[in-house]
Amino acid sequence: MEKIQLHTQAPAAPLPIVIAGALVQGKENYLTIGAYGIMSIQPPVVYISSMKAHYTNAGIKETGYFSINVPPAGLVRKTDYCGLVSGRDTDKSGVFTPFYGKKKLAPMIRECPVNALCKLVKTVELPNNDVFIGDVIEYYLDKSCLADGIPDPKKTEPLLLYGHSYRRLGRAAGTAFAAGKALMKKR
Ligand SMILES: Cc1cc2nc3c(=O)[nH]c(=O)nc-3n(C[C@H](O)[C@H](O)[C@H](O)COP(=O)(O)O)c2cc1C
Numbered sequence: 001m002e003k004i005q006l007h008t009q010a011p012a013a014p015l016p017i018v019i020a021g022a023l024v025q026g027k028e029n030y031l032t033i034g035a036y037g038i039m040s041i042q043p044p045v046v047y048i049s050s051m052k053a054h055y056t057n058a059g060i061k062e063t064g065y066f067s068i069n070v071p072p073a074g075l076v077r078k079t080d081y082c083g084l085v086s087g088r089d090t091d092k093s094g095v096f097t098p099f100y101g102k103k104k105l106a107p108m109i110r111e112c113p114v115n116a117l118c119k120l121v122k123t124v125e126l127p128n129n130d131v132f133i134g135d136v137i138e139y140y141l142d143k144s145c146l147a148d149g150i151p152d153p154k155k156t157e158p159l160l161l162y163g164h165s166y167r168r169l170g171r172a173a174g175t176a177f178a179a180g181k182a183l184m185k186k187r
Contacts, residue, residue, distance in 0.1 A: 014160040014167065019082055020048050021067040021098070021107040024059030028093040028107040031056045032083030034161050035129075036068065044136035046118060049129045055087040057130050064120045065105040066134060069112035072157040073168050078111075079159065080166075101138040113142040113156045 015034035022029055035049035046068060050057050060066045071079045078095055085092065098107035101117045108115040118134025125131075145155040153169050160167045 012163065014162045017071065017079060017159040017161050017166070018048070019069045019071055019079060019109060019112065020050070020056060021069060021109060022056050022059035022065070023063050023106060024055060024087060028098045029056050029059060029087035030082045030092050030095060030109070032079055039133060045121070045133060046116070046136060047131055047133045049126070049131045051129050060120060060132055061123070063105060066118050066120065066132060067106040067108045068116045068118060069109040070114035070156060070158050071112050073159055074157070075111060076159060076166050108140065113145045114151055115140040
């Protein structure tokens with residue numbers, strides 16, 4: 001297969017879209033994040049990379065907490081909106097219905113089926129971004145979305161970003177930790 005070299009940039013791969021929430025000066029604020037990832041499954045540790053200029057960053061630094069919310073495809077307009085306007089000049093607190101865990105630490109979004117409350121444990125400073133690393137201390141799921149102990153993707157309908165296009169999940173392509181077993185026997 002012939003390769004062509006592209007202008008150097010972050011390689012295209014689908015990004016899971018999440019909405020991060022934080023209290024900024026006591027008020028709920030939300031921002032859309034593609035640069036989200038899991039750093040450790042057990043214990044659960046996640047990161048978001050947020051540009052230093054973003055209003056939400058001040059709240060995360062101030063309170064030491066942020067939330068991760070996985071929006072369903074039906075929330076694509078509100079999700080995009082939270083990534084277009086800043087809490088610095090637009091009040092985004094009413095865009096979603098907030099709920100809190102055991103304490104009022106960071107707002108989670110009732111309309112998103114998957115939610116996590118994260119305690120900031122480390123901030124990695126890149127030239128333009130704060131990478132917030134957080135321990136997941138509380139995890140919530142809409143009861144109706146539970147299947148075999150995990151979220152059912154047909155019900156949670158997470159969004160992926162590829163280029164400038166929001167995508168839904170496609171068909172299953174194989175079973176993890178099982179699809180490769182056929183090759184193990186051959187070698
Ligand atoms: C689909 C999408 C993905 C985004 N991903 C990121 C991201 O990973 N990191 C980031 O710093 N900003 C990202 N943004 C931009 C912020 O969400 C946006 O600038 C937001 O308005 C900042 O809000 P705030 O100033 O209220 O914190 C994204 C925006 C969109 C629409």
